[in-house]
Amino acid sequence: MSTPTNPGTSSPSATGVINYDDANIIICGFNNKIEGSRRSTIINGAGNYITGKYNTHILGDYVSPTDQNSQSNGTNLPDLVDNAFYVGCANGVYSYGDVVAYAASDTNLKDNQIKISGCLEKVQSLDAIEFDWNGGQQTYSGHDIGLIAQQVSGIAPEIVTERQNGYLAMKYEKMVPILVGAIQEQQDQIKVLNDRVEYLMKKLDSMS
Numbered sequence: 050m051s052t053p054t055n056p057g058t059s060s061p062s063a064t065g066v067i068n069y070d071d072a073n074i075i076i077c078g079f080n081n082k083i084e085g086s087r088r089s090t091i092i093n094g095a096g097n098y099i100t101g102k103y104n105t106h107i108l109g110d111y112v113s114p115t116d117q118n119s120q121s122n123g124t125n126l127p128d129l130v131d132n133a134f135y136v137g138c139a140n141g142v143y144s145y146g147d148v149v150a151y152a153a154s155d156t157n158l159k160d161n162q163i164k165i166s167g168c169l170e171k172v173q174s175l176d177a178i179e180f181d182w183n184g185g186q187q188t189y190s191g192h193d194i195g196l197i198a199q200q201v202s203g204i205a206p207e208i209v210t211e212r213q214n215g216y217l218a219m220k221y222e223k224m225v226p227i228l229v230g231a232i233q234e235q236q237d238q239i240k241v242l243n244d245r246v247e248y249l250m251k252k253l254d255s256m257s
Contacts, residue, residue, distance in 0.1 A: 073099075081107075094137055102131055109137025111213075139214065141188045152222075168230030169238075171204040186216070196224070 073083045079095040089099045090106040098113040099105050107113070112135045129135065136142055156162070165171075175196055182189040198217035201224070202209040208223035 097137070099129060102129055104132045105129055106134045107137065108135070112137035139212070140186075165226060165230045168227050169234040171227055172231040174204060175200050196221070 069087055070084060072088045073086055073090065075081050075083060075091045077093045078091060078097070081091045081094065081097045083089050083091060083099045085100050086102045086105065088104045089102055091097050091099065092106065092108040094108060094110045094112070096111040096113075097107045097109075099107065113129060177194070178197065179192065179194045181192055196219070198209050198219045201219050202217065205223065205227065208220045210218055212218055
């Protein structure tokens with residue numbers, strides 16, 4: 050169990066469990082619990098458990114992987130982290146205004162950096178489709194465009210996940226590095242062809 054990033058004057062006990070419970074609140078819900086944490090909140094929902102965290106907040110159901118009901122349902126969720134807000138609403142988060150966010154991408158935060166190989170081949174293995182959403186979910190409706198998560202999982206499994214309902218979901222924005230790599234590989238091919246055409250044109254000119 051990790052020590053919160055802002056523990057104040059408190060410190061872990063000899064057992065490794067953080068010995069402070071301060072400024073935590075459970076506003077509403079059922080079967081929710083906060084212990085060994087500070088400035089954490091469960092706003093509403095059921096089956097949520099925050100332990101050993103600082104400034105961690107939950108809205109919705111069964112967000113915590115340590116909840117017994119969640120475990121019995123076979124869910125596979127990441128551990129909670131400090132200074133984070135979790136939404137356990139299966140049908141998504143709706144906003145009538147813009148959502149502005151920046152994703153961490155600093156080179157100093159990334160180890161074992163290597164270029165993605167075979168990007169063009171990876172992109173060519175995918176189907177860019179248009180389709181109609183069916184009643185298997187409640188978030189989207191009508192006609193749409195997109196990719197197929199099962200296909201994407203074959204080329205980039207790290208950006209595909211299986212949700213609690215058994216359906217696959219993907220991080221569309223994580224396709225950008227593969228698309229950039231595919232464009233670069235395609236430009237290399239175009240350059241080779243341009244060089245060949247230029248060579249042949251010069252050869253023809255010399256024969257005339």
